[in-house]
Amino acid sequence: MADVTNGDAFVAFERVQKSYDGETLVVKDLNLSLPKGEFLTMLGPSGSGKTTCLMMLAGFETATHGEIKLDGKPINNIPPHKRGIGMVFQNYALFPHMTVAENLSFPLEVRRMGKSDREEKVKRALEMVQMGEFGGRRPAQLSGGQQQRIALARALVFEPELVLMDEPLGALDKQLREHMQFEITNIAHNLGITTVYVTHDQTEALTMSDRVAVFDDGRIQQLAPPDELYESPQNSFVAQFIGENNTLEGTIQEIKGNTCTVKLDDGSIIDAKPVNVVKPGDRTLISIRPERVEMNKERLSPDAHTLRAEVVEFIYMGDIFRTRLRVAGTEDFVIKTRNAPDQRRLKKGEQIEIGWLPDDARALDA
Amino acid sequence: MTDNTAGPDHITGPTPDNALRDADRAAAGGPMLAADGTPLKKSLARALRRQKLRALGLIAPLLIFVLITFVIPIGDMLLRSIKNDIVADTLPRTVQSLSDWDAEAQDLPGEDVWTDFYIDMWFAAERKEHTRLGTRLNYELTGVSSLFRKTGRRVDRFDTDIYTDQFIALDPGWEEPQTWAAMLGDGPASDVLPLTAGAWEDWKAFNVEEGDKVLEEDVPDLMYTALYHELSQGADVSGLSDRLAAAGEAVGGFETVSLREQFADADEDWLDPEVWQIIQLYSPRVTPGYFANAADMQVTPDGVEARPENQRIYGMLFQRTLFMSLMITGSCILLGYPVAWLLANLPMRTANLLMILVLLPFWTSLLVRTSAWKVMLQQQGVINDVLVWLGLVADDARLTMINNQFGTIVAMTHILLPFMILPMYSVMQTIPPSYLRAAKSLGATNWTAFWRVYFPQSVPGIGAGSILVFILAIGYYITPEIVGGNTGTFISNRIAYHISSSLNWGLAAALGSILLVVVLVLYWAYDKIVGIDNVKLG
Numbered sequence: 001m002a003d004v005t006n007g008d009a010f011v012a013f014e015r016v017q018k019s020y021d022g023e024t025l026v027v028k029d030l031n032l033s034l035p036k037g038e039f040l041t042m043l044g045p046s047g048s049g050k051t052t053c054l055m056m057l058a059g060f061e062t063a064t065h066g067e068i069k070l071d072g073k074p075i076n077n078i079p080p081h082k083r084g085i086g087m088v089f090q091n092y093a094l095f096p097h098m099t100v101a102e103n104l105s106f107p108l109e110v111r112r113m114g115k116s117d118r119e120e121k122v123k124r125a126l127e128m129v130q131m132g133e134f135g136g137r138r139p140a141q142l143s144g145g146q147q148q149r150i151a152l153a154r155a156l157v158f159e160p161e162l163v164l165m166d167e168p169l170g171a172l173d174k175q176l177r178e179h180m181q182f183e184i185t186n187i188a189h190n191l192g193i194t195t196v197y198v199t200h201d202q203t204e205a206l207t208m209s210d211r212v213a214v215f216d217d218g219r220i221q222q223l224a225p226p227d228e229l230y231e232s233p234q235n236s237f238v239a240q241f242i243g244e245n246n247t248l249e250g251t252i253q254e255i256k257g258n259t260c261t262v263k264l265d266d267g268s269i270i271d272a273k274p275v276n277v278v279k280p281g282d283r284t285l286i287s288i289r290p291e292r293v294e295m296n297k298e299r300l301s302p303d304a305h306t307l308r309a310e311v312v313e314f315i316y317m318g319d320i321f322r323t324r325l326r327v328a329g330t331e332d333f334v335i336k337t338r339n340a341p342d343q344r345r346l347k348k349g350e351q352i353e354i355g356w357l358p359d360d361a362r363a364l365d366a
Numbered sequence: 367m368t369d370n371t372a373g374p375d376h377i378t379g380p381t382p383d384n385a386l387r388d389a390d391r392a393a394a395g396g397p398m399l400a401a402d403g404t405p406l407k408k409s410l411a412r413a414l415r416r417q418k419l420r421a422l423g424l425i426a427p428l429l430i431f432v433l434i435t436f437v438i439p440i441g442d443m444l445l446r447s448i449k450n451d452i453v454a455d456t457l458p459r460t461v462q463s464l465s466d467w468d469a470e471a472q473d474l475p476g477e478d479v480w481t482d483f484y485i486d487m488w489f490a491a492e493r494k495e496h497t498r499l500g501t502r503l504n505y506e507l508t509g510v511s512s513l514f515r516k517t518g519r520r521v522d523r524f525d526t527d528i529y530t531d532q533f534i535a536l537d538p539g540w541e542e543p544q545t546w547a548a549m550l551g552d553g554p555a556s557d558v559l560p561l562t563a564g565a566w567e568d569w570k571a572f573n574v575e576e577g578d579k580v581l582e583e584d585v586p587d588l589m590y591t592a593l594y595h596e597l598s599q600g601a602d603v604s605g606l607s608d609r610l611a612a613a614g615e616a617v618g619g620f621e622t623v624s625l626r627e628q629f630a631d632a633d634e635d636w637l638d639p640e641v642w643q644i645i646q647l648y649s650p651r652v653t654p655g656y657f658a659n660a661a662d663m664q665v666t667p668d669g670v671e672a673r674p675e676n677q678r679i680y681g682m683l684f685q686r687t688l689f690m691s692l693m694i695t696g697s698c699i700l701l702g703y704p705v706a707w708l709l710a711n712l713p714m715r716t717a718n719l720l721m722i723l724v725l726l727p728f729w730t731s732l733l734v735r736t737s738a739w740k741v742m743l744q745q746q747g748v749i750n751d752v753l754v755w756l757g758l759v760a761d762d763a764r765l766t767m768i769n770n771q772f773g774t775i776v777a778m779t780h781i782l783l784p785f786m787i788l789p790m791y792s793v794m795q796t797i798p799p800s801y802l803r804a805a806k807s808l809g810a811t812n813w814t815a816f817w818r819v820y821f822p823q824s825v826p827g828i829g830a831g832s833i834l835v836f837i838l839a840i841g842y843y844i845t846p847e848i849v850g851g852n853t854g855t856f857i858s859n860r861i862a863y864h865i866s867s868s869l870n871w872g873l874a875a876a877l878g879s880i881l882l883v884v885v886l887v888l889y890w891a892y893d894k895i896v897g898i899d900n901v902k903l904g
Contacts, residue, residue, distance in 0.1 A: 060803055080806040081815075093804035097822045106818070107808035158809065 009033030016066035026052050028218035041197045043205040044215030054198045059083050086155035086163040092147045094139035101135035107158040125157040145176045165197045202242050214238050236364040239287035246333050248286040259358045264328045270305045272361035283366035292360035293335040306355035311346045447875035450653035456499045457486040461649040469643045469667045480625040481595045485565050488588045491518040507644045513635050520632040525623045529590040532620050537609050543581045555606050562592040656876035687857040691839040697779045698835050702786035710794035736848045739777040743768040769851025777849045786831035793827030
């Protein structure tokens with residue numbers, strides 16, 4: 001899915017730029033295309049330009065430069081109400097003076113649909129989000145999760161092919177949020193609609209999406225399926241933004257095909273996989289996921305480089321153990337180990353030796 | 367965690383549904399009890415009492431201030447709309463004897479009434495109260511004021527001295543105040559001669575008021591008249607004193623003077639039964655007369671009836687006041703809504719600047735603003751000059767824009783506009799822009815999104831602003847006074863006229879009460895139709 005050509009893209013951003021003040025670009029040269037039926041998440045810290053992109057797609061902001069195409073047609077000059085894009089807002093934006101059924105019926109009314117058709121569709125949409133009995137209520141009489149469902153139903157009731165969601169789960173508590181994540185992806189896939197979802201919550205992005213576009217500084221830093229994003233971050237921003245990550249600074253010593261050796265600042269040598277480093281002598285940031293760090297030397301190849309480490313802190317977290325180590329001059333090198341019967345619990349001050357497969361240590365830009 | 371089949375009803379934790387269910391469960395089990403067994407309500411009330419007392423203490427100074435300087439005076443003022451003590455206080459005897467006079471018969475009252483009236487008038491004239499009474503009754507019947515004034519000047523020169531002379535001729539003792547004092551002090555004589563005794567009491571009281579000693583003053587003619595009247599009516603004085611008994615026998619042969627003629631001499635209007643009708647009608651201490659007047663009606667012996675067409679003004683004034691207040695409210699909504707919308711949707715800095723412009727009128731004297739409109743709108747004023755200069759209006763056909771309804775509506779709309787904008791603004795500020803965006807994303811055009819989604823949510827602001835502006839407008843005084851001319855004045859201008867010029871406070875109070883009731887009724891109707899809960903000031 002990653003290599004969609006612009007030809008059969010359902011939504012396409014082509015060299016889109018956006019500036020609010022004429023001095024700085026909020027979105028810098030955005031190129032993005034997604035095929036029909038894809039669930040794409042725009043993930044990024046606040047101010048990274050992801051919401052601006054969504055608003056440009058919805059038609060509430062105009063692109064300063066470049067073109068946005070929907071189903072092959074440029075939509076820059078089409079007003080929002082003619083784009084036929086469903087949208088779920090951060091605070092749901094359910095109309096407080098209308099009942100739930102009236103809220104759902106609104107998009108159908110403005111499309112001049114007959115009364116019986118309207119009722120039928122509203123009923124179906126409410127059933128889809130399991131809120132069949134709530135048609136007569138006002139939004140204020142619903143809980144946050146229920147409002148969320150109604151907002152979703154309203155965005156879908158007029159059967160748009162594209163649905164945009166702007167941090168729709170931000171106001172819910174953790175349990176409900178996880179439940180709704182599941183439901184939203186389910187509904188989106190069942191209906192086969194294309195979804196663009198904006199969030200700053202990486203767990204949400206990873207669990208829900210077909211592909212995730214990581215935004216920072218007005219650019220897409222990486223666009224990839226969740227597993228690729230997590231396991232093969234293309235640069236240090238993505239590596240640090242997605243999931244927990246250990247970083248070690250050093251200089252490239254030698255690149256040999258798919259592996260390289262890196263000399264850390266304290267002089268120790270480690271193996272890594274070169275990702276966006278070019279030649280020996282480059283500064284690099286090594287990224288290692290806490291769960292890929294190996295304490296058992298037998299699982300590593302005999303010639304693997306290892307590092308000495310001292311346990312600074314051991315935290316029992318139930319399903320896993322989280323151990324903080326002093327390694328190569330840094331004190332927040334974290335490793336995670338599964339709470340398995342044979343897993344040893346480390347003690348503070350204990351000296352151990354750690355290593356990893358060269359593939360799990362990614363040498364990224366410094 | 368939760369599986370897919372878990373419906374919204376299975377959400378655990380604090381949802382509105384669960385809260386309601388909990389409340390139901392609690393209600394079913396009878397009253398809740400506190401830890402010590404007292405009902406929870408009672409122990410809560412006890413816990414809150416201190417807090418309530420403290421709150422009361424905090425507002426007490428203002429409460430007392432408002433009570434003393436506002437509520438009580440206003441209440442007193444409103445009571446004046448029905449209070450009518452002046453007739454009964456000034457003419458106590460007349461009021462009593464006139465009560466069984468038949469006004470329908472068109473006869474003049476009998477000699478009893480004339481005697482009582484003579485005594486009452488004499489005291490009233492001495493105390494200079496007759497003019498006030500005349501003024502009061504003049505509201506009901508034109509000419510009564512001068513009638514009382516004229517009679518007051520004459521009443522102590524009535525020919526009643528012939529009784530004095532005849533009594534003294536009969537027995538020189540009658541000239542001595544001591545004789546009267548002894549006779550009418552305590553004892554049977556005052557029971558037999560109630561009128562005379564009452565007049566003596568009043569005479570004594572009058573002397574005390576004046577700082578004179580009753581025993582050193584000449585006995586006034588009215589005492590002799592009263593005594594003659596009672597004796598001639600056959601008061602049984604036998605067995606009282608010899609002097610009195612002698613007088614009782616002699617009065618039959620006295621030369622008499624008709625008080626009716628005396629009054630007719632002073633002013634022949636006293637022979638008009640209508641005057642007596644009015645006195646009788648307004649004898650009670652509580653009268654519907656002011657309210658009848660305020661409603662373009664009058665009290666007649668047959669009951670309350672409408673005034674002739676050409677004398678009705680208040681109904682028209684009330685209608686005009688309501689109509690113009692509605693016009694002003696309407697134009698405030700039309701002009702204020704876009705401004706409030708802009709204020710609510712602009713960035714904070716710009717909005718604050720505009721807000722200052724909106725509030726600017728508040729910092730300018732009301733009189734200055736109104737006078738400015740006079741300068742703007744008059745025939746030789748700025749607007750006319752510009753129109754003439756532009757050639758839109760001929761120099762000899764300049765528009766009349768002031769001293770009429772138009773002028774009042776324009777000036778008051780300008781003055782009251784901030785009261786409309788502020789509540790609308792504060793309500794609009796709470797409407798998130800995402801509602802409009804949501805509506806548009808759902809396919810609504812700009813207009814539909816506004817009309818179906820934004821406008822209904824801004825209605826509470828319109829309601830609050832309208833109530834504020836309407837109620838302020840309906841009682842407005844200064845602006846219509848200055849720019850209203852004849853056709854653009856409000857009922858309040860008429861009230862002010864009665865308070866300060868015609869001094870008919872009762873009528874002013876009645877008009878004010880009606881205005882108050884109208885406002886309350888409109889408020890109530892508004893609550894019924896729109897619901898006062900839907901009014902938000904922010």
